[in-house]
Amino acid sequence: MESPDAIRKNEHLALAEKLYPQTHQTNPFNQVQIIPTALPETAVDQTSLQTTITDELQLERPFYLEAMTGGSKRAGQINADLAAVAHKYQLAMATGSMSIIFKDPASQSSFQVIRKQNPDGIVLANLSAKASIDQAAKAMQLVHAQALEIHLNAAQELVMPEGGRQFNWVANIDQLAARFPVIVKEVGFGMNKNDISQLQSAGVTVINVSGRGGTNFAAIENARNYHTDLSSLTNWGLTTPQSLLEARASRHPSTAIIASGGICSPLDVVKAGVLGADAVGVAGHFLHQYIQHGRPALEKTIADWTVAVERLITLCGCHNFQELRTCQFTLSADLLAYAQQRQII
Numbered sequence: 001m002e003s004p005d006a007i008r009k010n011e012h013l014a015l016a017e018k019l020y021p022q023t024h025q026t027n028p029f030n031q032v033q034i035i036p037t038a039l040p041e042t043a044v045d046q047t048s049l050q051t052t053i054t055d056e057l058q059l060e061r062p063f064y065l066e067a068m069t070g071g072s073k074r075a076g077q078i079n080a081d082l083a084a085v086a087h088k089y090q091l092a093m094a095t096g097s098m099s100i101i102f103k104d105p106a107s108q109s110s111f112q113v114i115r116k117q118n119p120d121g122i123v124l125a126n127l128s129a130k131a132s133i134d135q136a137a138k139a140m141q142l143v144h145a146q147a148l149e150i151h152l153n154a155a156q157e158l159v160m161p162e163g164g165r166q167f168n169w170v171a172n173i174d175q176l177a178a179r180f181p182v183i184v185k186e187v188g189f190g191m192n193k194n195d196i197s198q199l200q201s202a203g204v205t206v207i208n209v210s211g212r213g214g215t216n217f218a219a220i221e222n223a224r225n226y227h228t229d230l231s232s233l234t235n236w237g238l239t240t241p242q243s244l245l246e247a248r249a250s251r252h253p254s255t256a257i258i259a260s261g262g263i264c265s266p267l268d269v270v271k272a273g274v275l276g277a278d279a280v281g282v283a284g285h286f287l288h289q290y291i292q293h294g295r296p297a298l299e300k301t302i303a304d305w306t307v308a309v310e311r312l313i314t315l316c317g318c319h320n321f322q323e324l325r326t327c328q329f330t331l332s333a334d335l336l337a338y339a340q341q342r343q344i345i
């Protein structure tokens with residue numbers, strides 16, 4: 001019999017997949033158009049897929065496996081497969097939240113397997129914004145992580161029947177950022193420009209806006225909540241393009257911005273780069289490939305994305321992912337109105 005936390009992890013996996021068709025009906029990246037050039041004046045063999053987040057986080061590919069799971073037997077099997085894929089295709093990979101290891105030490109192996117499968121790759125250890133310095137050190141040590149990923153998930157917690165109800169996080173994030181290389185991320189509800197500014201003031205130099213448009217933890221937790229109907233939170237949050245525009249207006253030049261939330265194609269990856277992302281995390285869509293069609297299908301998707309992203313960067317007349325932000329783009333009337341009201345364009 002698994003622990004209640006492990007059961008919750010299995011429910012998240014099952015519900016993310018069950019709700020995939022409903023949560024991926026509209027793609028907010030369709031509201032962004034890259035202005036193409038007929039004269040790229042470059043070549044595929046002049047294009048690099050490497051991207052630099054920080055000195056410790058030099059990624060071979062601009063997209064990576066974003067935080068999903070760990071903690072249960074099933075989650076351990078999935079982590080082993082995802083980490084083997086990350087190893088084969090030189091992708092960075094984030095663990096799912098490791099908080100469970102402090103309640104249930106037997107769950108440690110479901111995270112350690114990530115490092116076992118991918119001895120030299122980039123692994124990010126994921127914890128909540130409440131984590132203590134000791135917990136962060138232990139989680140990072142367990143998977144030999146290059147950085148700590150701290151998740152912000154107020155909307156999820158509030159829909160979760162057993163979730164937290166208090167959200168004073170900044171002082172703790174400040175302490176963690178003073179001790180470890182940290183990435184602060186949302187879990188699919190996005191960030192506004194004041195969030196970005198506050199995190200930067202707390203010493204955070206890598207921020208993953210993780211917006212709405214893909215996996216929806218309000219919908220997932222509401223499906224687990226048999227007591228109270230909180231479906232009114234299902235459309236909560238900023239989309240990933242909205243969040244990237246917010247970040248564009250408030251980032252310091254030395255802050256790295258990561259995009260995640262609803263990334264489902266190589267074109268979405270490239271559009272995120274045009275909106276200023278330094279790298280892109282993908283969770284639900286890669287999980288969907290894996291659960292629906294198995295590890296070979298996920299490998300084929302990643303091999304195809306690698307080629308397509310390289311060719312799209314070339315087609316944009318750029319030489320690497322980070323140069324994409326120099327491309328021109330237009331926004332749909334809705335997204336433009338949003339950006340104008342927010343005074344971020």
Ligand SMILES: Cc1cc2nc3c(=O)[nH]c(=O)nc-3n(C[C@H](O)[C@H](O)[C@H](O)COP(=O)(O)O)c2cc1C
Nearest residue numbers: 016067068096097151187210214215261262283284
């Ligand atoms: C099954 C599942 C479990 C997740 N668990 C975590 C987690 O433990 N910690 C975290 O920071 N984010 C977690 N996420 C959120 C993702 O990292 C990501 O921020 C979010 O799903 C949006 O990206 P997507 O639309 O590509 O899925 C999880 C996502 C999925 C699909």
